[in-house]
Structures are given as C-alpha cells and as structure tokens.
Amino acid sequence: MKHHYSEKPRTIADVINLPELGGRIQALRSERGMTLQELADRSKVSVSMLSSVERALKAPTVVVLDRIADGLGVSLTRLLADPAPDRVVVRRADRQDTAAYPSGWHRTILSPVVPGVNFELVRVTLPAGCDAGDFPAYAAGSHEYIAVESGEVRVTVGDQAVDLAAGDSLYFAADVAHAYANHTGEPATYYVAALISRSRT
16 A cells, blocks of 8 residues: 655755854855945845845745855855854865956955954055055954065055065054055055954945
C-alpha cells in the first residue's frame, strides 16, 4: 500500500535564523560605512526590502540574498554561514570596489570586509595635475599609512604639507582633515592603509 505525503515547500525562513541573518547584513553594511540607500543602489534591492530583511520582518529569496551579497562585496555563503569570525577572508580582483571620480582619479578598495575590523587597504591613482580634495577628520585613535608606488604625491595633514616620491611612505594620525594631490605632469599611484576607530560616514 502506497502512502502519499504532502509536505509544504521549505522557505528561507525554515532554514535560516532571520534575526541572525539581518544582524549579519547590518554589521557588514555598517563596517562598509554604507547607508541603506547606498546598499540599495549597489545591490538593486529596494530600501524597504533591505530594511525589512535587516529587521527580520521579511524572508528574502535566494535571488535577493545574492544581490545583497554582491552589493556588500561578499559571497552568498558569507551571508548564510554561521556568524563565527572568519580566519581567512579572500577578496578576488573582480570583487574589488573601484570608483572613478569626475576629476579623473581612481580609488580601489583592496581589503576584504571583516566585521568588527575597521581597516581598509586602498590603491589610488591620481592623474597629472589632479587634486583628490579634502577628507574630513576621523575619530580620535584613527591612523593612516601612505606608501607611494610611482610618481609624486603631496599629502596635507592639517596645516602641514609633505611631498612624497616613489618609494616614500608616511604615517599620520587621521583625526584631522587631510588631503592628497599630484601637482606634477606625470600620474601617481599610492596605497593607503587606514585603521579607523569607527565606521566612516
């Protein structure tokens, strides 16, 4: 005699702890210094949906989760995995965030996102005669290290300006306004290692 069982299809909510998932997404977004609107723009998921997912009010589909993961620059597995800290985090070249600014300079975030660690490793290229503009002071206890790979860069920290050439490096306490500029006729590339005491806004 055959028995027929009717089983309701399992949903995301059946296999995932929604509050933990929402907390993970919110933590990753905060570590990136991203607003809900910025994540919505990157992930192509509406602000209302993102807010509902972070607050565990809605169970997202796998498609929506994949878009959120892409917007955060992490794998889908990272969103679904146990929230225990990762010991090894890889960020592939094709997942790095690169931004091009109207004045012509490029900024690429090389470092992976690690919840609870406000550290960034950034590669910046300034074309000839380019001024990247001013950056605001970060919280007390923030630090930045600069290493010039090629060309020349002027770093201004508060009222002090320092000219760096290829191979030069610099440290400064980043709790004051600072700026980067290339006043030469050749492009310049440099790296910024930043340890910020709280998420950038």
